Every structure is written in C-alpha cells, then in structure tokens.
Amino acid sequence: MPHAIRFKETGGPDVLRWEEVVVGDPGPGEVRIRHEAVGLNFADTYFRTGLYPAPLPAGMGVEAAGVVEAVGAGVTCVREGDRVTYTGSPLGAYSTERVMPADSLIRLPDAIGFETAAASTMRGLTSAYLMRRIHPLRPGDTILLTAAAGGVGLIACQWAKLLGLTVIGTVSSDEKAEVARAHGCDHIVNHRREDIAARVRELTDGVGAHVVFDSVGRTTFAASLASVKRRGLVVCFGTASGPVPPIDAMQLAIRGSVFVTRPALADYIADPAEREELAGELFGHIAAGRIAVEVNQRYALVEAAGAHHELETGRTTGSSVFVL
Template sequence: MAQAVRFYETGGPEVLRWEDTEVGEPGPGEVRIRHEAVGLNFADTYFRTGLYPAALPAGMGVEAAGVIEAAGPGVTGFRAGDRVTYTGSPLGAYSTERVMGAEHLIALPEEIAFETAAAMTMRGLTTAYLLRRIHPLRAGDTVLLHAAAGGVGLLFTQWAKLLGVTVIGTVSSEQKAETAKAHGCDHVIIYTREDVATRVREITSGTGVPVVYDSIGKTTYRSSLDSLARRGLLVCFGTASGPVPPIDAMELAVKGSLFVTRPALADYIADPAERAALAGELFDHVAAGRIRIDITQRHALSEAAAAHHDLESGSSIGSSIFVL
C-alpha cells in the first residue's frame, strides 16, 4: 500500500500525519507516478501553517521526481516508464505514489538523478525566472541576494556567475559564509553582526545595487530597500520571516523612485513553452556540471514533522529532500 503525509488542521510540524493511502488508476489526462525522491521546500511550511490556504484535509508538498507507472486516456508526450519531475502541482508530493495531471510533468533527462531533480526542480526554476525573466541583468551588474547559503541561494550564485553578475550575499553565520563563497558569492555579509545596507553601500562605492532578491521578507525588507540604487528593483520572492510590511508608495519615491514586485513561480511556468525553456536551460547547466546541486539534508518521508522543524530552525544549508 502507498503512504502519504497529510494534515487535517493548520499549525506546527506536529499536525503532519504519516498514513496509508489508496492510489487508484489514472483518469483522462492523468498519470500514476511512483516517487523516487521528494522535494522539501520552505514554501511547504506556508501551507501547513495556513499562510497559503488549502482545503483540508490535504496532502503536503509540490515537488517530486519519479517514474510513470501508468498513463490514463488522452495523455500525450508521456508513457509508462518515463522519468519525470514536477513542481507547482496540487498538494500531495509527500507520498510514495500518487495520481496527478500529466500537464504538470517535466521530462527528466537520464543524466540527472532523481534525488538531484527533487532538490532542484522548484529551486532551479525559481532561480531561472529570477535571473532570466524578472530583470534584464547584464554582465558587470552587482546584485544583493539574501539567504545566499540556502537552496535557491547556492543555485542563484552559480548561475549568476555564468552571466557575469557580481553577487553580494547575506548569511547568518561563518559556516554559511564559507558555503556561499565556495559557490561563487563575491561578497558575503554576515547580517547577525554587520549592517547590510551600510556594507552594500561600501561595496558599491555608495551607489547601491540595481536589484535585491529577498526571500526572507519581514526582517529584511527595510535593509533591502536601503540597499537599492536609484530606480532599483526589490524582488520579494519569499517570506521566511513573515510577510513584508505594508508598502508606502511615497517612501519608494523618496528613496529613489524604487520598484517592488512579489512574483510567484506559478506565473512563470504556467505557459508550457516558457516552462520547457526555463527547465531546459536549467537541466543543461546541471548536466554539464556548470551548476552543481548540493543535497546537505536527507530525511525519511515518514519523518516529515522533524524535517519541517529543522527547516524552520534556520540551521539548514543548501537543499533538503526526502528519500524513499
């Protein structure tokens, strides 16, 4: 019998339950997948706490990689035995098997292992749209990236270096600073003992950066604004410390006619052609070794509650996955 993690109420990690579940046959346009590895992302905690609404009871997780076991009527482009990965689909990735719509799937090249795919599909596609769609970065640009030693951070820095972009990264500890540097981060600010905006101005000779990429939210919003150059862009793509405060439009004008955006991955992979283009560029870099994926935490899927606790403690470095 298949197993899955479900939750019946919102709250802390303790609301997650490991249960036996029945997985039926796929209907029209659907496939049944046997998971080989499952992604663990900070966004998963947003569903569990209720920050992102979900109809309860619900499954957990939006990212996994595995093998198609059966394809329902009308499925084109995929068949039983195909290696696939996905992200952004309906909740339910924290499972050994599931039935889901084939429209969410991305073909997984043989050169990329299932564990690697589970660690990078969501983070990699996030990095792809941040660097390739949000702002027209040019070689020689300098940007600020918060959480530079996180899963997205390590991918982002490596990809940015391929584009000729200088990265100033923030981290919370010496250990994380060394990890960020090892992945190409040009300047590392340990925010627990340095003022971020002051250091950014020092590094950029007082100018500030044209773009700040901020996945932290509430606690970093102010320093992010203060790090921007005139007409700079703040990209708020996560809220690890809580939602950003209400935006004061006049403050944006006073600080240099600044821009703020709150993008979501779903809007950058909704179009199949755009998703394929972003995934193709990502997979090419990883398969060629230009971007490496560091999996530093592996958890048993049955221990999802403990994994969420570790993730929210801020102790994680790099990517985390569940192994089956």
C-alpha cells in the same frame, strides 16, 4: 501499501501525519507516478501554517521526481516508464505514489538523478526566472541575494556568475558564509552582526545594488529597500521570516524611485513552452557541471515533522530531500 504525509489542521510541524492512502488508476489527462525522491521547500511550511490557504484535510508538498507507472486516456506528453519531475499544485508530493495531472510533469534528462531533480526543480526554476525573466541583468551588474546559502541562494549564486554579475549575499553564520562563497558569492554580509544596507553601500561605493532578490521577507525588506540603487528593483520572492509589511508608496520615491515586485513561480511556468525552455536551460547547466546542486540533508518521508523543524530553525544549507 502507499503512504503519504497529510494534515487536517494548520499549525506547527506536529500537525503532519504519516497515513496509509489509496491510490487509484489515473483518469483522463492523469498519470500515476511512483516517487523516488521528494523535495523539501520553505513553501511547504507556508501551506502547513496556513499562510498559503489550502482546503483541509490536505496532502503536503509540491515537488518530486519519479517514474510514470500508468497513464490515463488522452495523455500524450509522457509514457509509462518515463522518468519525470514536477513542481507546483496540486498538493500531495509527500507521498510514495500518487495520481496527478500529466501536464504538470517535466521529462527528466538521463543525466539528472532523481535526488538532484527533487532538490532542484522548484529551486532551479525559481533561480531560472529570477536570473532570466525578472530584469535585464547585464555583466558587471551587482545583485544582493538574501539567504545566499539556502537552496535557491546557492543555485542563483552560480547562475549569476555565469551571467557575469557581482553577487553580495547575506548569511546567518560563518559556516553558511563559507558555503555561499564556495558557490560564487563575491561578498558576504552576516546579518547577525552587520548592517546589510550599510555594507552594501560600502561595497558599491554608495550606489547600491542593481537588483535585490529577497527571499526572507518581513525581517529583511527594510534593509533590501535601503540597499537598492536609484531606480533599482527589489524582488520579494519569499517570506521565510513572515510576509513583507505593507508598502508605503512614498517610500519608494524617497528611496530613489525604486521598483518592487512580488513574483510567483507559477506565473513563470504556466506556459508549457516557457516551462520547457527554463527547465532545459536549468538541467543543461546542471548536466554540464556549470551549476552544482547541493543535497545537504536527506530524510525518510516519515520524518517530515522533524525535517520541517530543522528547515524553519535555520539548521539546513543548500537543498533537502526525502528519499524513498
């Protein structure tokens, strides 16, 4: 019988429950997919804690890869037997199989394995829009990337080097520093013992970074704002430590007429053509070996609560997946 991780109330990892579920036939515009690997993302914890609201009870997870087992009426974008991946709503990726909208799916190139896809679709597409859509980055520009040894961080580091950028990355340990450095990070700042902004200013001769990509949020936003150059851009794309505090617009002027944006992946893959373009570029880099995807943690789906605990306590590096 099919199984899924579900939750009936918000809270800590212990609210996650392994349940037997009924998966019916796909309706018009839908497919039934059998999952081979499921992605574990920090965004999953936001739904579990209630930071991102969801009607309860609910499924968990927004990213997976697998095989199409059946298609509903009117579906032409995929066929039975196709290898596919996806990221985004509706919730429910933490499952052995499910019925879902067909237009959410991305056909998976033969060169990309299921685990790689589940580990890189959300992180990779996030890196893709950060590197290719947010700002006209030019060779020689300097960027600051928080959590450089995380799933997005490692992909973004490699992509940045393909664009000729200088990458300054923040990490929380010497072990993570080595991981980030091995993936192209030029300069490492250990935020547990160094002042991020002071170090960035030192590395940039007092100028600051052209763009700061901040996935941590509450605890790093002030440092990110202090690290960006005059008329530079701070991109707040994650809240691992909590939401960014309210922004005083005058501080943006005081810091040098800087810009701040809070983008969401959904708005950069809403258009099917743009999604296909970004996915094509991402998987092209991976297939060619220009970007390596590190699957450093593998869990059984029934172990979801423990996996969430390890993710939230900073015990993971690179990407994590559930294997089925």
